[in-house]
Amino acid sequence: MSRMPLVDYLVLDDEPHLVAAECTACGARYFDRRSACAHCGGVEFGSADVPTExxxxxxxxxxxxxxxxxxxxxxGVVDCGGTSVRGNVVNTPPDPEHVTLGMRVRLTTVPVGTDSAGIEAVGYGFEPV
Structure with missing residues (x-):
């Protein structure tokens, strides 16, 4: 079965991970395409792998x-080594007994659906470590 990431910044390989656009001037990180850095106004970006935990x-x-x-x-919002990532907390009951501030989480992939050609759309979330 063929798989396709739901967002451009999700890399589906042996170890799925996120890739941010990193401002070459100040190091601020963003997801998706940027024309300019909101922090310093820089216009050049490189790619930076985001930690998975x-x-x-x-x-x-x-x-x-x-x-x-x-x-x-x-x-939720997860601090992944200084990069803030928005994502759902998955694979745990959605209640305050199981989800707490400061809990350690790791990136995981989540199937979103399959189209008529058999291509599976894959998103991401974070699960407790």
């Missing part, structure tokens, strides 16, 4: 969502 710095347990989106789920 991090610490959950904030989260919310989502109880209401658009039709077809299963709730509850945990939306």
């Amino acid at each position: 991090g610490v959950l710095t904030t989260f919310t347990i989502v109880q209401f969502a658009a039709a077809g989106v299963e709730v509850p789920f945990v939306a």
Whole structure:
């Protein structure tokens, strides 16, 4: 089966990881394409692999969502070695007994769906270490 990342900055290889655009002037990191750095105004970017483990710095347990989106789920922000990454916390019950500030998490891939040609769309989330 063929797989396709849901976002351009998710690399699906033997060890899936995220790649950020890093400002060559100040080191600020961004996901997706940038025309200029919001921190320093620089216009040149390189690629930087983002660590696959991090610490959950904030989260919310989502109880209401658009039709077809299963709730509850945990939306969070993870500090991956200084790079802030937004992502859902997965593979753990979505409640405060299992999801806490400061918990260590690691990147994991999540199947999103398969199209009529058999190509699987793959997203990412973070699971407890």
